[in-house]
Every structure is written in C-alpha cells, then in structure tokens.
Amino acid sequence: MALLTAKGLFLGYEGQSVAENISFTVEPGDYLCVIGENGSGKTTLIRTILGLVKPLSGQIALGEGLEKNQIGYLPQQDEIQRDFPASVEEIVLSGNLHHLGWHPFYRKEDRARAKEAMEKMGILHLAQHPYRALSGGQQQRVLLARALVAADRLLVLDEPVSGLDPVVTAEMYSLIRTLHEEGMTMIMITHDVTTALSEATHILHMGKTVFFGTKEAYLEQEKGEEQ
Amino acid sequence: MDKLIMYLQYPFVRYAIIVGVLIALCSSLLGVTLVLKRFSFIGDGLSHVAFGAMAIATVLKVSNDMLLVLPITILCAILLLRTGRNTRIKGDAVIAMISVGALAFGYLLMNLFPTSSNLTGDVCSTLFGSTSILTLKPSEVWLCAVLSVIVITIFILFYHRIFSVTFDENFALATGTRVDIYNLMIAVVIAVIIVLAMNLVGSLLISALVIFPALSAMRLFQSFKKVTICSAILSVFGALAGLIISILADTPVGSTIVACDVVIFGLCYLIGRVKK
Numbered sequence: 001m002a003l004l005t006a007k008g009l010f011l012g013y014e015g016q017s018v019a020e021n022i023s024f025t026v027e028p029g030d031y032l033c034v035i036g037e038n039g040s041g042k043t044t045l046i047r048t049i050l051g052l053v054k055p056l057s058g059q060i061a062l063g064e065g066l067e068k069n070q071i072g073y074l075p076q077q078d079e080i081q082r083d084f085p086a087s088v089e090e091i092v093l094s095g096n097l098h099h100l101g102w103h104p105f106y107r108k109e110d111r112a113r114a115k116e117a118m119e120k121m122g123i124l125h126l127a128q129h130p131y132r133a134l135s136g137g138q139q140q141r142v143l144l145a146r147a148l149v150a151a152d153r154l155l156v157l158d159e160p161v162s163g164l165d166p167v168v169t170a171e172m173y174s175l176i177r178t179l180h181e182e183g184m185t186m187i188m189i190t191h192d193v194t195t196a197l198s199e200a201t202h203i204l205h206m207g208k209t210v211f212f213g214t215k216e217a218y219l220e221q222e223k224g225e226e227q
Numbered sequence: 228m229d230k231l232i233m234y235l236q237y238p239f240v241r242y243a244i245i246v247g248v249l250i251a252l253c254s255s256l257l258g259v260t261l262v263l264k265r266f267s268f269i270g271d272g273l274s275h276v277a278f279g280a281m282a283i284a285t286v287l288k289v290s291n292d293m294l295l296v297l298p299i300t301i302l303c304a305i306l307l308l309r310t311g312r313n314t315r316i317k318g319d320a321v322i323a324m325i326s327v328g329a330l331a332f333g334y335l336l337m338n339l340f341p342t343s344s345n346l347t348g349d350v351c352s353t354l355f356g357s358t359s360i361l362t363l364k365p366s367e368v369w370l371c372a373v374l375s376v377i378v379i380t381i382f383i384l385f386y387h388r389i390f391s392v393t394f395d396e397n398f399a400l401a402t403g404t405r406v407d408i409y410n411l412m413i414a415v416v417i418a419v420i421i422v423l424a425m426n427l428v429g430s431l432l433i434s435a436l437v438i439f440p441a442l443s444a445m446r447l448f449q450s451f452k453k454v455t456i457c458s459a460i461l462s463v464f465g466a467l468a469g470l471i472i473s474i475l476a477d478t479p480v481g482s483t484i485v486a487c488d489v490v491i492f493g494l495c496y497l498i499g500r501v502k503k
Contacts, residue, residue, distance in 0.1 A: 073401040105387065
C-alpha cells in the first residue's frame, strides 16, 4: 500500500482548472520531486495533498495509516513571517499543536520533540534567538525543524531553497538528503531540474504533458524526445 | 497628589480606574495578533459599527445599551471576517463600506430622534468617550470585569493556538488545526473588547488602544511571549497614566490615554533604535 495515491486529479480554484489528469503514487522512502513551469499547478497540488483545497475531480488517498495531520509541511515564507516577533523555539514548538488535543499548553514530550528537531537541524544554539534576525538559510532550517516536529513520515517541501545563495542551497539539499536517508519520505517542489534529477528517486513533471515515474524513466523519456 | 487622593475617595473614580486597567489589559492581548495578521483595520471598522449600534440603542432607549451593542458588533465581526478572508482587497472595501455606513446611519439616527437637547455632546462622547468612563454604574463595572476575565482566560488557554494561527495559517491548517474556528474566536473577542473599550476611549480611538501597545512592544522585544507580556504592561501603564493625568489636569480621558500610548510608542521606538 502506498503512502499517498493520486488518481486522475484535476486541480484548480473555483472551477478554473490549472492542472489536469494527474496520477501518481508515493511509496514509503520515496523522494519525489515535482517540477514544471510557473503556473503549472505545483503549489495547488501541494495544497491539495495537504487538504487545504479540494481537487475539482479525481481522488487523493493516504495509505499505511498516515493521517492528514501527520504530513510535515514546509511552506514558502511570506512577508508576515519575515518580520514576525518570535523566538526560534516558539516557532519549532508550534509544530506540536495537533499533538496537544485538549491540552492548553505544551507538555514535556512536546518540548523534547522540538529540541530533538532543532538539534537535527543544527539550530539548537539559536533556540532563544529572534527568528526575524536570522539569515534566510537559518530561517528555512527553523521551518524545517517545525515540519519535523509535526510529522515523522512524510515531508512536503514547497521550494525550500528559493532566495538562498548557492552555498546555503547546497547545505539545505544535503540536510534534506540526510533526512531522506534516515527514512523520511519526501515530496519537494522545485524549479531546479538539475537538482531534482540528482536528488530525487521519482519525478512528477507538471505542464502540458504530465509525466510521473522514476528518475531513470524520466531521463529515458527526455533522451527519446531529443532524438 | 492630595487632589488625586481626594478624587480616589469617589467610587466613580475607582470604577473608572478598575475598568480602565481591565480594558487596557484585554485590548493589548489581541493587539499583537491583529497587527501581525494585518487585521488592524477590522478593529477600526468594528468600532464604527459599535457606534452605529450605540446610536440605535440610544434611540430605542434600551436601558443597558451593551446588551444591544455587543451582539450587533459580534455579528459584524463574523461577517467582516468571512468576507475579508478570501480576497484581501475586496475585504478591505467591505470593511470601509460597513464602517462608514454605520457611522453615517448612527449620526443620522441620533439626529432624527434626538433623546436629549445636547446632541453634539452625546455624539462627541460616543466618539471620543469623553465622560462615559466616569459615569459607570456598578452593574456596568461588573459586566466589564466579567467580560475581561473571560477574554483573558480565553487568551491564556488558547495562547499557543493563537500564536500558531497568527504566525502561519497555512501550516496550522495543514496540520489539522481548525483555523476558521480560531479566526472566528479572535473576531468575537475583538468585538467584545471594542464594545468594552468604547466606554473608555470612545469608538474613534479604540484602534489606538489595540495597536499602539503592540507596536511599542514589538520595538523592544523579539519573541511572541515577551512582546505579548510587554504590550500588556505598556497598555495598563498607559491607561493608568492617562486616567490620572486626565483627573489631575482635567483633560478628556480617552484622548489623554491615547496620547500617553503615543508617547510610549515614541519612547519605545527610540529605545529600539538605540539598541540596534
């Protein structure tokens, strides 16, 4: 049983379709890169996976006992967050929210979980630092740590390196690779086809023609088209 | 000082101080969220709605006007939030429409059905709260105290959820937080605060009470918790200082409090600059 199965998805808002007939599966341990031009519906796909929008038609199903709120999400940052007065610890802790149930406050195990995630991301020493004073790469690590706190099986990353310089970008990718090697299943949106081809195990190409398959199959197909 | 002690003998002055501190505390708590969520304008719109509702209450000669003003304002808060969520610009326009409309109809009603000979005075005190804080009845003080305690309790119990919804609505939604319910709760609480604060500073100046302490605290501190605590302290301090000054110097209560908040903001801005 796959962790995530999408069948014949039509995506869009208010009847306006942005992507059509998308089918793919994500097995535990996969690293799926979603590539495609701007406007091909990548972000809408992510929002659909997370249950923030409903598909126009088609089905999306979670398997292996995965619950919707067990998906860790790394969103793109917006202006509000860049200038938000919050400490790193406060933000990482907020990944615990759905563990709380009816408890009004975080418990010991929630704090431990947050600490572990910060340690993994190498930001434990920044725990009490203000978020808005951090560099772009450090901010992304904070948000990734929050996603880790929220989920331990599947992470969904929306352009995790946008706006970062090449050195920090490489660090970020290696961090994500480590998480994947430790057993985390990844779905990542990216502009960067080269990286997608070096990092991913599976490719979902969105656009006029939709492709889904292993990286090898994608390379084969690209080769075929060139000839 | 003697003058102050003399005034403190009067129960209405003590009521004013109790209510003033409670309102200042409540209004500052959600201020941080409102400012950060770019919701400041909702507070402004609602305060005008509250003015309109107050006019209706005056015309209908309702004995306890809060009983009418509160539900109307809460209803409008829910409406504004529903329209404001989908598209920012459309929401802005709706708020402008409702708030200006309520203001106009409020004044119109008060003109058509004058309840006292001093109409301008009535309108002025509803808009700027010039005297209402000093004419509180014990029942109003109790209502205000109970509502304040409820607001503060809700804020403490839902503190982490409010933080999460404020910082990143999409993430909260994705991990299964009922964001719409919390937004609704925030809107209702704002409506309650605004109706309470009308007594203190009048409907035109309420936004100042909500926004200034939050903005001041954000100059000084960098974590959500510290900003929230600091803005509560600054707000209470500003309200106390304003009340005492207005008693001693015989100035209008509402505008003196807001003036204090502005001065505090100026100081915090400077301190924030120097610290950097």
